[in-house]
Every structure is written in structure tokens, then in C-alpha cells.
Amino acid sequence: MALDFYTIDDFALDNKTVLVRVDINSPVDPSTGLILDDTRIRLHAETIGELSNRGAKTVVLAHQSRPGKKDFTTLKQHAESLSKILNHKVEYVDDIFGSNARNSISKMKRRDILLLENVRFYSEEILTREPKLQSETHMVQKLSPLADYFVNDAFAAAHRSQPSLVGFAFMLPSAAGRVMERELKALYNAMDNVQRPCVYILGGVKVDDSIMVMENVLENGSADYILTTGLVANIFLWGSGINIGKYNKSFIKNRGYCEYVKKSKKLLKNYRDKIIIPKDVAVCMGDKRVEFSVDDIPNHPIYDIGTDTITEYAGYIRKAETLFANGPAGVFEKEDFNIGTDDILNAIASSHAFSIIGGGHLAAAANQMGLSKGISHISSGGGASINLLAGENLPVVEVLMERACRKI
Known part of the structure; x- marks a missing residue:
């Protein structure tokens, strides 16, 4: 453009x-x-x-x-x-x-x-x-x-x-x-000259923004893979038929996000090979991090993606030529539950891909970790950048x- x-x-x-x-x-x-x-x-x-x-x-x-x-x-x-x-x-x-x-x-x-x-x-x-x-x-x-x-x-x-x-x-x-x-130059240039594979990593709690981006980049074919983390991942796990536990279902319902569970089912039906969901998660039990396979999630809050998922996602990141990331992988402010966010950011910073991180919590985490030099562009505006990636004017x-x- x-x-x-x-x-x-x-x-x-x-x-x-x-x-x-x-x-x-x-x-x-x-x-x-x-x-x-x-x-x-x-x-x-x-x-x-x-x-x-x-x-x-x-x-x-x-x-x-x-x-x-x-x-x-x-x-x-x-x-x-x-x-x-x-x-x-x-x-x-x-x-x-x-x-x-x-x-x-x-x-x-x-x-x-x-x-x-x-x-x-x-x-x-x-x-x-x-x-x-x-x-x-x-x-x-x-x-x-x-x-x-x-x-x-x-x-x-x-x-x-x-x-x-x-x-x-x-x-x-x-x-x-x-x-x-x-x-504008960085974002539009990246979108106009996407190198393949192009991988999106979407997490955080602003599910509406992430779903909007997903729908756009999957429909226009600009995304090869979308790695889901944070609350976004929980919604897609539920949408895929995984029992994420009463606590996590209630959390999603209380935020008014049930409609996005329905949207996740539709997106998974049409793009299952491109939307990657966690294979394990970390839940908070007695204020401690305990990891479970997604087939055995207990009725406790999911606070992060699990170690096996982090390893799998790092593989996609290493092979990518273009990376867009927005939102943390979990409750990264809480000790022991920042592992997913930290490891994903380290993988992005050490990759050879052209990488863009949306503003907000993920950008703050990257700066705090001293990884900004390894990332091609850290946006100052989460809402603006995510709207741009979603095809909004x-x-x-x-x-x-x-x-x-x-x-x-």
C-alpha cells in the first residue's frame, strides 16, 4: 500500500x-x-x-x-x-x-x-x-x-x-x-511484503481483537500458521471439544466471550491445519505451577501454556520468515507463569525472521527482558496495530x- x-x-x-x-x-x-x-x-x-x-x-x-x-x-x-x-x-x-x-x-x-x-x-x-x-x-x-x-x-x-x-x-x-x-512504514511494509512462512502468535485476554485478526489473515491467506496462547488459546481449546474445566469456562462466560467460542469452532473447522492450539497447559494449584496435558485439565485456572507447547511453538517460530505477535502467553505478571511469555519472546528475538510485536503487555515484557534489539519492530500501539493487521481502516x-x- x-x-x-x-x-x-x-x-x-x-x-x-x-x-x-x-x-x-x-x-x-x-x-x-x-x-x-x-x-x-x-x-x-x-x-x-x-x-x-x-x-x-x-x-x-x-x-x-x-x-x-x-x-x-x-x-x-x-x-x-x-x-x-x-x-x-x-x-x-x-x-x-x-x-x-x-x-x-x-x-x-x-x-x-x-x-x-x-x-x-x-x-x-x-x-x-x-x-x-x-x-x-x-x-x-x-x-x-x-x-x-x-x-x-x-x-x-x-x-x-x-x-x-x-x-x-x-x-x-x-x-x-x-x-x-x-x-506506518514498518507495518504496511511488512504486510505488503510478507515472506513465507508467516506465523502469527496471538494471546492475551483481548480475544475480540485476536479473533478479528485471525478472520482477516486466514481469509486473505497471509497467515501460514497461527499459534494460540493466553485466553485466546483457552477459547480455542474449548471450541475444539477439550474440557477446560468449570472455572475456565466460567471465566470466559463472565467476560462475555461465549460468542467467540462459537467463532473458534467455525475457524477450526475451516482452518484446522493453520490454527495451532496448546497440547499442554500450566494451571495454578495452591499458588504453584502444575502442568497437565489438555486431555486432563483439572478444575483450576489455566495461567500459561505448558512446556511441550512452548517447545512446539518454538519450532514454528524458528522456521518462520515473518512473525507477528500480540498478547502474552499467560499471567506473566505472576511468578512461575511467565515462562510461556518469556520463552516465546526469546524464540522471536533469536529467530532470523522479520518480527513485529504489538504494543501493550507483550511489548513491555520484551523491553523488560532486554530483547528489543532482537525484534525488528515493537509497536507503540496495541489497539492501532491490531486493527491494522485485522484489515480495519x-x-x-x-x-x-x-x-x-x-x-x-
């Missing part, structure tokens, strides 16, 4: 006001309110720093969590963290598009960086509507006249059609930031490409 959109290389930035949307949504300790991990802030610091170094007046738009969550808070800490990372003062304004925010933008000088308040404090930001309608919101209408360009670097939120993500592209010449550019990308015809 041709990626026809502007990048910041196409903009003359010196002394221009640039609105840049990033995704610095970070884990926050609910008891102290302190940011626990600044990975995303560091990631987007590259784009923000480049804009400033090229003389732009950089106005940063970002969100933190969503209404109702314990980590839904201001961006004051984010500004402080960004200042330290860039070694450059980042002014925080506790306003989004009111007079305080607009006056602060108007007073900016060359190379200044300003971070506006959490855009999700504004109720219209939560609403998902057609991109063109988002350009009519108060935020977009108030801030657009103050800027020369809009840069979208928020790949992790690219699957959402919200005002700060898609609205400004209808009002200002728009481009992709460095994170957005790098993500990303509103942010569509708008960037549609509006690239605007004269700069």
Missing part, C-alpha cells in the same frame, strides 16, 4: 506554530498519582524535540486515561517529565482551548514548547464521530486559527476518530510525526492521506 502523506520533512518549520498530537498516556500509581513509566513520553520526545530544534513554536496536545478511571488526571507531571527528557523547558497550561490556552499560544516565541491540558477533560473529545464532523468542534475551531501546521504523532490512538486526532487535518496542512511515520491514517493534497 502506498503511504501518501506528508511528514515533518515537508514543512518549513522555523518560527511557525505547530500543533502536535501525541500519545503520552502513561501508567500512573493510583495511590500516589505518580507516573510509573515514561516510555511513551520518551518516544514522542523525538518528534517534539525535532520540531523545537527546527525553530517551531510547538503546542502539544495529549490525553491521559479517560473519565471514570483512577489515572484520569492532569498533564502537569507529563510536562515535567518531558522537560527533563528534552533538557528544555516545557510549559504546562491547565487549559485546552480557553482564553488562557489561546493567550499562552499567542505569546510563544521561537523554539518554545507548550503542553496543553488533558484533551479528554473536554467532553466532545470522548465522542467518536465522522472525521469531518470533528473539525467543527470548539477545540478545533478555537485552536486552528492560531497554528500554521498540524502534526499527528499519536499512532497508538490512530484507530480512534476524535476531535484532536482527526479534526485539525481539515483545518491545517497536516503531516505525520516521526513515531507515526515509523510505525485507521481514521487518523485515512485523514492524513486524504488531506495530503492540501497545498503547503
Whole structure:
């Protein structure tokens, strides 16, 4: 797929006001309110720093969590963290598009960086509507006249059609930031130039996402094998006729995933030779790891794939030329049940294949294990990357490409 959109290389930035949307949504300790991990802030610091170094007046738009969550808070800490990372003062304004925010933008000088308040404090930001309608919101209408360009670097939120993500592209010449550019080039290039065998490793608890990807890549023939782990594997075990025990069945039912058990049966019927399910699992018994063949699963929670399954999956990974992985293999946060996730990641990192890992828990685990250098691309956005792999259109990308015809 041709990626026809502007990048910041196409903009003359010196002394221009640039609105840049990033995704610095970070884990926050609910008891102290302190940011626990600044990975995303560091990631987007590259784009923000480049804009400033090229003389732009950089106005940063970002969100933190969503209404109702314990980590839904201001961006004051984010500004402080960004200042330290860039070694450059980042002014925080506790306003989004009111007079305080607009006056602060108007007073900016060359190379200044300003971070506006959490855009999700504004109720219209939560609403998902057609991109063109988002350009009519108060935020977009108030801030657009103050800027020369809009840069979208928020790949992790690219699957959402919200005002700060898609609205400004209808009002200002728009481009992709460095994170957005790098993500799209890596993912689209991998999908357009799949080397065989192509192996997908799908796990975690977001079964709906994984099933969506499965249906797409099996139907279009881009996947040679799909290795199932995590809750995804439990659903396919149940769908294949394996008795996974009352506890595990109840867990699936309580999450509202029974419909996916039915879908798994259909997928197994049509693609049984391509969908690989575990031959053994690790259950939690008395807080200990105990492994069982899938024919003898007791009524205890399944927390990981078993050793024989790990060995089998490693064989598929070694033979692969292209690897896509998303979601951990089990409850990797719990000691003794991280073996599947760790061994799968080690196998991916030591393989010769072109490998892509979706964002979220699996990416965090890879980084914690120091395996990032052995993986071709670790995505910053689990939801966006998984939607892309599932053949879904990303509103942010569509708008960037549609509006690239605007004269700069």
C-alpha cells in the first residue's frame, strides 16, 4: 500500500506554530498519582524535540486515561517529565482551548514548547464521530486559527476518530510525526511484503481483537500458521471439544466471550491445519505451577501454556520468515507463569525472521527482558496495530492521506 502523506520533512518549520498530537498516556500509581513509566513520553520526545530544534513554536496536545478511571488526571507531571527528557523547558497550561490556552499560544516565541491540558477533560473529545464532523468542534475551531501546521504523532490512538486526532487535518496542512511515520512504514511494509512462512502468535485476554485478526489473515491467506496462547488459546481449546474445566469456562462466560467460542469452532473447522492450539497447559494449584496435558485439565485456572507447547511453538517460530505477535502467553505478571511469555519472546528475538510485536503487555515484557534489539519492530500501539493487521481502516491514517493534497 502506498503511504501518501506528508511528514515533518515537508514543512518549513522555523518560527511557525505547530500543533502536535501525541500519545503520552502513561501508567500512573493510583495511590500516589505518580507516573510509573515514561516510555511513551520518551518516544514522542523525538518528534517534539525535532520540531523545537527546527525553530517551531510547538503546542502539544495529549490525553491521559479517560473519565471514570483512577489515572484520569492532569498533564502537569507529563510536562515535567518531558522537560527533563528534552533538557528544555516545557510549559504546562491547565487549559485546552480557553482564553488562557489561546493567550499562552499567542505569546510563544521561537523554539518554545507548550503542553496543553488533558484533551479528554473536554467532553466532545470522548465522542467518536465522522472525521469531518470533528473539525467543527470548539477545540478545533478555537485552536486552528492560531497554528500554521498540524502534526499527528499519536499512532497508538490512530484507530480512534476524535476531535484532536482527526479534526485539525481539515483545518491545517497536516503531516505525520516521526513515531507515526515509523510505525506506518514498518507495518504496511511488512504486510505488503510478507515472506513465507508467516506465523502469527496471538494471546492475551483481548480475544475480540485476536479473533478479528485471525478472520482477516486466514481469509486473505497471509497467515501460514497461527499459534494460540493466553485466553485466546483457552477459547480455542474449548471450541475444539477439550474440557477446560468449570472455572475456565466460567471465566470466559463472565467476560462475555461465549460468542467467540462459537467463532473458534467455525475457524477450526475451516482452518484446522493453520490454527495451532496448546497440547499442554500450566494451571495454578495452591499458588504453584502444575502442568497437565489438555486431555486432563483439572478444575483450576489455566495461567500459561505448558512446556511441550512452548517447545512446539518454538519450532514454528524458528522456521518462520515473518512473525507477528500480540498478547502474552499467560499471567506473566505472576511468578512461575511467565515462562510461556518469556520463552516465546526469546524464540522471536533469536529467530532470523522479520518480527513485529504489538504494543501493550507483550511489548513491555520484551523491553523488560532486554530483547528489543532482537525484534525488528515493537509497536507503540496495541489497539492501532491490531486493527491494522485485522484489515480495519485507521481514521487518523485515512485523514492524513486524504488531506495530503492540501497545498503547503
